[in-house]
Amino acid sequence: GAVVSQHPSRVICKSGTSVKIECRSLDFQATTMFWYRQFPKQSLMLMATSNEGSKATYEQGVEKDKFLINHASLTLSTLTVTSAHPEDSSFYICSARDGGSGELFFGEGSRLTVL
Amino acid sequence: AQKVTQAQTEISVVEKEDVTLDCVYETRDTTYYLFWYKQPPSGELVFLIRRNSFDEQNEISGRYSWNFQKSTSSFNFTITASQVVDSAVYFCALSEGGGGSEKLVFGKGTKLTVNP
Numbered sequence: 001g002a003v004v005s006q007h008p009s010r011v012i013c014k015s016g017t018s019v020k021i022e023c024r025s026l027d028f029q030a031t032t033m034f035w036y037r038q039f040p041k042q043s044l045m046l047m048a049t050s051n052e053g054s055k056a057t058y059e060q061g062v063e064k065d066k067f068l069i070n071h072a073s074l075t076l077s078t079l080t081v082t083s084a085h086p087e088d089s090s091f092y093i094c095s096a097r098d099g100g101s102g103e104l105f106f107g108e109g110s111r112l113t114v115l
Numbered sequence: 116a117q118k119v120t121q122a123q124t125e126i127s128v129v130e131k132e133d134v135t136l137d138c139v140y141e142t143r144d145t146t147y148y149l150f151w152y153k154q155p156p157s158g159e160l161v162f163l164i165r166r167n168s169f170d171e172q173n174e175i176s177g178r179y180s181w182n183f184q185k186s187t188s189s190f191n192f193t194i195t196a197s198q199v200v201d202s203a204v205y206f207c208a209l210s211e212g213g214g215g216s217e218k219l220v221f222g223k224g225t226k227l228t229v230n231p
Binding site for chain 2: 034042043044045046049091093095104105106107108109111
């Protein structure tokens with residue numbers, strides 16, 4: 001079946017550094033990808049919608065200059081957390097929509113810890 | 116505005132008990148999709164079901180069953196003869212629009228603990 005892969009699965013960084021998380025569709029072309037954030041013991045909240053070849057659409061309250069999203073190809077979207085702070089520590093999950101079938105698949109998630 | 120409410124924050128049962136997880140949703144759209152996902156401690160989301168707003172038929176898949184009632188805007192999930200491996204957080208989610216794969220709005224989740 002279709003697989004969406006996220007890398008890295010876990011990352012620890014120092015405050016002030018930038019971290020890039022990749023979301024890759026392995027066997028289908030993803031015209032749209034979604035990035036979610038999940039704080040401990042909380043629900044998933046949509047951060048942004050990423051469309052291939054165009055600028056991402058951010059949800060209200062999400063800083064686009066802090067969370068840079070790039071969807072340069074039909075199989076890859078990246079989320080860069082710039083100048084990370086401890087409050088950015090969270091579980092980041094992407095989902096990708098198969099441009100052919102329209103089905104939605106989730107990645108395994110990336111756990112970011114900012115020290 | 117769309118909203119998903121999972122009133123049960125945590126549920127604890129003993130193995131082999133049946134358990135129902137509640138989900139109530141709000142939407143102004145006539146076309147929408149409802150989902151259930153399981154999130155084990157490892158964190159990944161495991162897809163369980165997707166149901167569109169025009170299909171109110173109840174569904175059974177092994178020990179899992181879903182009851183969709185448009186009249187009460189509910190999409191409840193029942194696990195029959197629960198097992199320890201069912202322990203996880205379960206999320207109900209809603210997406211509006213005809214594609215069923217637009218952005219999802221998630222409920223806050225219900226943490227299910229099945230004790231041996």
